[in-house]
Amino acid sequence: MTILQFFLWSLLKVAVVTVVMLLGVAYTVLLERKLVGRIQNRWGPSRVGPFGLLQPLVDGAKSFLKEDIIPTGVYRPLYLLAPILSLGCALISIGVVPFGEPVTVAGSPHLFQVSDVNIGLLVILGITSIGVYGIALAGWSSNSKYSLLGSLRSSAQMISYELALGLSLVGVVMRAGTLNLRLIVEQQSKFGIASWNIFGGMQFVAFFIYLTAAYAETNRSPFDLPEAESELTGGYHTEYSSMKFAMFFMAEYANMITVGCVATLLFLGGWTSPFGDLIPPPQNFLAHALFPICWFVLKVFCFLFLYVWVRGTLPRFRYDQLMNFGWRWLMPLAMLNIVATSLWLAYR
Amino acid sequence: MHLILFFIFAGLCLAGAINMLLQSHPIASALSLIVVMTSLAVLYLLLGAEFLAAAQIIVYAGAIMVLFTFVVMLLNAGREERTQGSRVASLVGFPAVAVILALIATVILHVQGLGTASLSQGITSTEELSVVLFTKLLLPFEVTSVLILIAILGAVALARRGHGDQVVSVPQKKTEGR
Numbered sequence: 263m264t265i266l267q268f269f270l271w272s273l274l275k276v277a278v279v280t281v282v283m284l285l286g287v288a289y290t291v292l293l294e295r296k297l298v299g300r301i302q303n304r305w306g307p308s309r310v311g312p313f314g315l316l317q318p319l320v321d322g323a324k325s326f327l328k329e330d331i332i333p334t335g336v337y338r339p340l341y342l343l344a345p346i347l348s349l350g351c352a353l354i355s356i357g358v359v360p361f362g363e364p365v366t367v368a369g370s371p372h373l374f375q376v377s378d379v380n381i382g383l384l385v386i387l388g389i390t391s392i393g394v395y396g397i398a399l400a401g402w403s404s405n406s407k408y409s410l411l412g413s414l415r416s417s418a419q420m421i422s423y424e425l426a427l428g429l430s431l432v433g434v435v436m437r438a439g440t441l442n443l444r445l446i447v448e449q450q451s452k453f454g455i456a457s458w459n460i461f462g463g464m465q466f467v468a469f470f471i472y473l474t475a476a477y478a479e480t481n482r483s484p485f486d487l488p489e490a491e492s493e494l495t496g497g498y499h500t501e502y503s504s505m506k507f508a509m510f511f512m513a514e515y516a517n518m519i520t521v522g523c524v525a526t527l528l529f530l531g532g533w534t535s536p537f538g539d540l541i542p543p544p545q546n547f548l549a550h551a552l553f554p555i556c557w558f559v560l561k562v563f564c565f566l567f568l569y570v571w572v573r574g575t576l577p578r579f580r581y582d583q584l585m586n587f588g589w590r591w592l593m594p595l596a597m598l599n600i601v602a603t604s605l606w607l608a609y610r
Numbered sequence: 611m612h613l614i615l616f617f618i619f620a621g622l623c624l625a626g627a628i629n630m631l632l633q634s635h636p637i638a639s640a641l642s643l644i645v646v647m648t649s650l651a652v653l654y655l656l657l658g659a660e661f662l663a664a665a666q667i668i669v670y671a672g673a674i675m676v677l678f679t680f681v682v683m684l685l686n687a688g689r690e691e692r693t694q695g696s697r698v699a700s701l702v703g704f705p706a707v708a709v710i711l712a713l714i715a716t717v718i719l720h721v722q723g724l725g726t727a728s729l730s731q732g733i734t735s736t737e738e739l740s741v742v743l744f745t746k747l748l749l750p751f752e753v754t755s756v757l758i759l760i761a762i763l764g765a766v767a768l769a770r771r772g773h774g775d776q777v778v779s780v781p782q783k784k785t786e787g788r
Binding site for chain 1: 611637641644648660661664665667668671672673676677679680683684733735736737
């Protein structure tokens with residue numbers, strides 16, 4: 263493959279993944295509004311298009327057309343940089359996620375993955391940890407007490423839970439012996455659901471830790487203290503309006519999707535079917551390429567459903583409870599999980 | 611290709627470092643330091659050290675610098691103040707730095723057998739790195755971790771002796787992540 267071919271393929275893949283991701287973000291918002299509506303015994307958006315399906319488009323148009331207000335007291339360069347950083351980091355990390363089986367089409371070895379990196383998992387963790395700056399700088403540069411408090415809470419929460427998040431993944435990495443996301447998935451493919459890391463790999467504790475830490479990392483309920491509207495009006499994005507606010511909003515949902523993809527890849531067998539080799543893979547090339555994608559999307563959808571379900575049912579934590587839980591429970595539990603997994607790997 | 615990327619990111623790295631020194635606001639300085647660390651990570655990647663690059667981003671840019679900015683934001687530190695002493699410091703400091711750099715450069719250029727590294731040499735996988743780290747370099751590795759542990763305990767002890775200032779004890783805890 264020549265440089266030019268590589269460049270063109272990459273460009274195409276990036277464009278497609280970005281568009282799909284943004285569509286996914288839009289429809290995750292709709293999913294959330296619909297589901298939370300049903301949980302609270304109301305319909306949710308139902309007027310725009312059939313079943314309210316066009317609602318995201320209208321919402322997008324609305325955010326574009328709203329007046330863009332920049333308050334006088336802000337520190338402009340950082341105030342403008344913050345939403346870009348937030349959304350940028352949220353969208354970049356999806357680049358190492360493999361969505362389907364490695365299929366070779368016209369000289370491009372991994373059609374359903376933007377780039378196949380040896381340290382894919384570390385790339386995702388690294389970019390997520392850079393994403394904190396978006397929120398931290400937004401709060402600081404807004405020159406408002408609510409924003410500052412929200413961003414302080416958020417940075418403290420994110421760096422506390424990042425440790426638990428990283429440690430919970432160590433068990434999976436030890437079992438796989440690699441940081442390459444594609445290889446991690448391929449090792450879970452043999453016996454279907456029985457060889458997924460969450461069941462066959464006995465990593466359910468790690469999965470629970472990952473789930474909790476991921477909710478805190480993405481500032482979602484029950485850990486949505488950075489934007490606790492009853493105390494902080496809007497948290498770190500109080501002073502943002504129009505498309506800049508929408509960028510933070512999109513970043514949050516894009517992060518949710520990325521977290522769902524990572525959970526799927528590491529614990530739920532990625533694109534592999536839950537039946538493993540019981541059902542032979544389809545011979546037809548198109549079906550062979552597309553079935554795995556369906557499984558992947560289905561798994562991510564279940565994860566997002568769980569996200570919304572949790573938001574609809576659990577009340578918000580208090581701040582000291584959040585910190586206690588992170589440092590005193592999740593971190594030691596994650597370390598115990600590492601010890602247990604390594605003992606099991608050594609003596610089985 | 612590697613050479614072009616090297617020049618871009620080396621330039622970015624130097625620009626960030628100089629900007630860090632020139633800026634008078636602590637947040638701006640901290641942000642330029644992040645630019646320096648991130649471009650260093652890219653340079654590591656160009657040398658084929660992918661794990662090192664990722665660790666640089668996660669630990670330095672993602673954890674330590676977040677704590678820097680966090681503390682600066684929490685204390686709401688103002689602009690740097692210039693006094694008579696700072697002018698003297700800059701008068702003496704710049705020649706002194708130049709002399710030290712020249713010394714280090716001459717020493718490094720004259721030492722034999724330092725080993726060479728060049729761009730586009732292929733990638734050292736995480737597996738190879740960990741084998742070396744846990745067999746050949748096990749003792750230095752363990753000694754370093756004990757050193758970090760002592761530093762953490764010392765920081766906590768110092769913080770506890772006063773009025774138990776939470777802000778100081780939290781950042782020090784983070785070094786565990788290395």
